[in-house]
Amino acid sequence: MSAELQIQNITKTFITRQGGVGALDNISLDVMEGEFICLVGPSGCGKSTLLNIAAGLESANSGKILLNGNPIDGPGPERVVVFQEGGLFPWLTVTENVEFGLRERLPKKARREKSLEFLKLVHLDKFEDAYIHELSGGMRQRVAIARALVLEPRILLMDEPFAALDTQTRDLLVEELRGIHDKLKNTILFVTHHVRESVHLGDRVVLFTFRPGRIKQIFPVDIPKPRDPDDPRIGKLIREIVDALHGEVEKALAEELKI
Numbered sequence: 001m002s003a004e005l006q007i008q009n010i011t012k013t014f015i016t017r018q019g020g021v022g023a024l025d026n027i028s029l030d031v032m033e034g035e036f037i038c039l040v041g042p043s044g045c046g047k048s049t050l051l052n053i054a055a056g057l058e059s060a061n062s063g064k065i066l067l068n069g070n071p072i073d074g075p076g077p078e079r080v081v082v083f084q085e086g087g088l089f090p091w092l093t094v095t096e097n098v099e100f101g102l103r104e105r106l107p108k109k110a111r112r113e114k115s116l117e118f119l120k121l122v123h124l125d126k127f128e129d130a131y132i133h134e135l136s137g138g139m140r141q142r143v144a145i146a147r148a149l150v151l152e153p154r155i156l157l158m159d160e161p162f163a164a165l166d167t168q169t170r171d172l173l174v175e176e177l178r179g180i181h182d183k184l185k186n187t188i189l190f191v192t193h194h195v196r197e198s199v200h201l202g203d204r205v206v207l208f209t210f211r212p213g214r215i216k217q218i219f220p221v222d223i224p225k226p227r228d229p230d231d232p233r234i235g236k237l238i239r240e241i242v243d244a245l246h247g248e249v250e251k252a253l254a255e256e257l258k259i
């Protein structure tokens with residue numbers, strides 16, 4: 001089976017007034033169709049940059065990303081990004097936000113029906129007419145997820161989508177996302193700071209080094225889903241990843257203190 005997404009030797013340096021900032025150094029990763037990949041690493045190691053390149057919002061200095069063999073050179077409907085803050089339109093209702101991306105694809109009635117179907121999936125169908133400012137943070141991220149999923153993307157790019165939520169809401173959404181992935185089987189690249197979350201969701205956890213981001217280690221999570229958080233294999237893997245991550249975070253802190 002060949003990979004759906006082939007990340008090949010991606011290198012990215014940003015030019016700033018202080019000189020070049022190496023964000024990514026020679027990143028290569030093959031992602032299989034339907035695979036759930038979690039990216040973890042210290043702040044500033046290029047996780048968002050890699051997601052943005054895969055989204056076609058940013059270009060690499062060298063290397064390429066292929067989607068089913070075709071190079072990505074801009075945004076496309078088969079790839080959708082979910083950010084930490086949903087980027088929703090506050091002046092539109094929940095349904096209007098979800099159906100927004102479908103306005104050129106479907107007539108009004110079909111758009112409504114489809115939006116409602118995806119709002120049900122994130123348990124928000126009772127809030128279809130609410131405005132975004134009336135919703136809690138967790139509900140907003142649910143809307144953002146529904147808005148991404150309604151486009152039926154092959155690839156979902158999620159950049160710390162639950163980072164702004166309280167722990168309880170976050171746990172709930174992590175579990176919902178697992179269920180959604182189980183049902184829809186999109187390919188997901190998911191950036192997170194939470195190692196526990198990555199081990200709960202990921203088929204593989206990819207650990208980045210501190211800047212410039214390189215792949216330090218890939219941890220396969222060969223435990224059937226849904227995973228029991230008390231499974232000793234989960235605890236063992238979390239400890240392994242946290243240990244490996246720790247060294248990189250220390251490097252990041254040392255560099256920050258120098259500034």
Ligand code: ADP
Nearest residue numbers: 014016021023042043044045046047048049050
């Ligand atoms: P992460 O998401 O892992 O925290 P980022 O991908 O946001 O890391 O950033 C990687 C590095 O590239 C950081 O040092 C960041 O400051 C730098 N960087 C990111 N975007 C830009 C930009 N548009 N211009 C200049 N530097 C940037």
Ligand code: MG
Nearest residue numbers: 047048049159
């Ligand atoms: Mg980031």
